[in-house]
Amino acid sequence: MEKIGPLLRSTSVEDKHIYGLQTSDDHQNHIGLIHGGVVTSLLDQVIALVAWNAADRQPIVTLQMDTRFLGSARSGDFLETRATIQHATRSLMFVDAEVSCSNRQVASATAIMKISRQSGKNS
Numbered sequence: 001m002e003k004i005g006p007l008l009r010s011t012s013v014e015d016k017h018i019y020g021l022q023t024s025d026d027h028q029n030h031i032g033l034i035h036g037g038v039v040t041s042l043l044d045q046v047i048a049l050v051a052w053n054a055a056d057r058q059p060i061v062t063l064q065m066d067t068r069f070l071g072s073a074r075s076g077d078f079l080e081t082r083a084t085i086q087h088a089t090r091s092l093m094f095v096d097a098e099v100s101c102s103n104r105q106v107a108s109a110t111a112i113m114k115i116s117r118q119s120g121k122n123s
Contacts, residue, residue, distance in 0.1 A: 004041050007049075018082045019046045025075045034073040034106075042081055043067060043097050043109045050083040051093045051113040058115050060093075065111040073101045091115050 010018040021042055029035040044062055052060045073079060083097040093113040099106040 004038060004045060007042075007045065017050050017084060018080060019049070020081070021079045023073060023075055023077050023079060028075045032074060034075070034077065034079070036069060039069070039073075039079070039099055039107045040065075040067050040109075042079060043099060043107060044111070046081040047083045047095045047097050047109065047111045047113065050085065050097075051095055051115075054085050054088065054093065055115045058117055061114050061116060063092075063112045063114050065109055067107055067109045069107050070105040071101075071107075073106050077101045079106065091117075 008020040027038045081099045087094040095111045098108040
């Protein structure tokens with residue numbers, strides 16, 4: 001995970017759920033493309049950050065994440081990742097996310113996140 005970062009976050013109020021990663025040779029696989037594990041980890045990290053903030057910074061864990069690879073990226077590409085909460089209950093969040101590069105989709109994901117309430121707080 002230490003190589004999946006630093007994550008850059010948009011400071012725009014309208015785009016507060018957008019994060020970016022500047023890729024390097026450390027992120028590529030043996031054929032020169034950004035490794036799918038990097039893309040998947042990036043999606044999971046951004047989904048968790050957005051859900052964590054929406055849950056008033058309560059601990060969040062990923063129950064399920066389905067990823068679809070739609071394109072590719074190369075070393076040096078800037079990956080933009082956005083996540084949107086589609087539905088939330090008291091204990092679950094349903095989140096969609098996508099990774100793009102230069103207006104091309106690289107991957108998308110849907111996730112179910114579990115809010116783990118801290119002890120002493122309402123569940």
